[in-house]
Amino acid sequence: MISLKTDKQLNTEAIQLREKWSLNSNGASDITSVVLSKLPNLTLFYIPFSQNTSGMCIKEGNIEIIGINSTMAKGRQRFTISHELYHLLIEENVGKPIICNKHYRDTSEKEADKFASYFLMSDEGLNQYCYMNKIDEWNLDNIISVEQYFQISHQSLLIRLLNNRLISKKEYKEYKENIFPMKREFEDMVMSYIDPPLKKTNI
Ligand SMILES: [Zn+2]
Numbered sequence: 112m113i114s115l116k117t118d119k120q121l122n123t124e125a126i127q128l129r130e131k132w133s134l135n136s137n138g139a140s141d142i143t144s145v146v147l148s149k150l151p152n153l154t155l156f157y158i159p160f161s162q163n164t165s166g167m168c169i170k171e172g173n174i175e176i177i178g179i180n181s182t183m184a185k186g187r188q189r190f191t192i193s194h195e196l197y198h199l200l201i202e203e204n205v206g207k208p209i210i211c212n213k214h215y216r217d218t219s220e221k222e223a224d225k226f227a228s229y230f231l232m233s234d235e236g237l238n239q240y241c242y243m244n245k246i247d248e249w250n251l252d253n254i255i256s257v258e259q260y261f262q263i264s265h266q267s268l269l270i271r272l273l274n275n276r277l278i279s280k281k282e283y284k285e286y287k288e289n290i291f292p293m294k295r296e297f298e299d300m301v302m303s304y305i306d307p308p309l310k311k312t313n314i
Pocket residue numbers: 194195198209210211212219220223
């Protein structure tokens with residue numbers, strides 16, 4: 112069985128790609144613009160896949176394609192782009208399409224998820240944000256602020272905070288469930304996570 116890379120290795124690979132692309136290793140990036148400007152052969156497709164499939168990618172010769180499930184929230188779509196970058200650039204998968212389905216989670220899928228989380232928000236970047244904004248304990252307000260700043264999904268931030276032992280399992284469950292009751296108060300913010308299904312588009 113192939114062993115999972117350590118979190119540190121995946122964080123380093125994510126930082127190295129950010130440095131290669133001259134992105135601030137601690138800051139936030141507009142991932143969609145970044146990949147389209149850094150990978151001139153890449154085509155991004157937005158397709159209403161089933162809820163089990165977050166995205167897919169294929170690389171063959173000069174052709175690079177990433178397909179994103181357009182029915183998922185925007186934060187999740189950005190996460191999927193970063194996840195697919197792992198398959199395309201770090202694993203250098205060539206020739207066979209990779210379909211990312213939540214029911215088939217092998218080592219590669221788990222590594223791609225962790226890489227995506229670190230690529231969008233390095234540990235150093237999270238620490239720096241907390242220091243600058245004087246966050247020493249977590250609540251729904253500052254969780255949403257971090258999501259907005261790094262443009263990552265509610266779920267991926269909570270998993271990261273849990274993995275880094277910054278919140279407990281109990282808090283993780285509470286925050287995971289509590290995003291929806293906050294909808295009226297934070298409607299603009301929440302609506303950026305909940306998109307209606309889109310028709311297939313090619314940008
Ligand atoms: Zn994948």
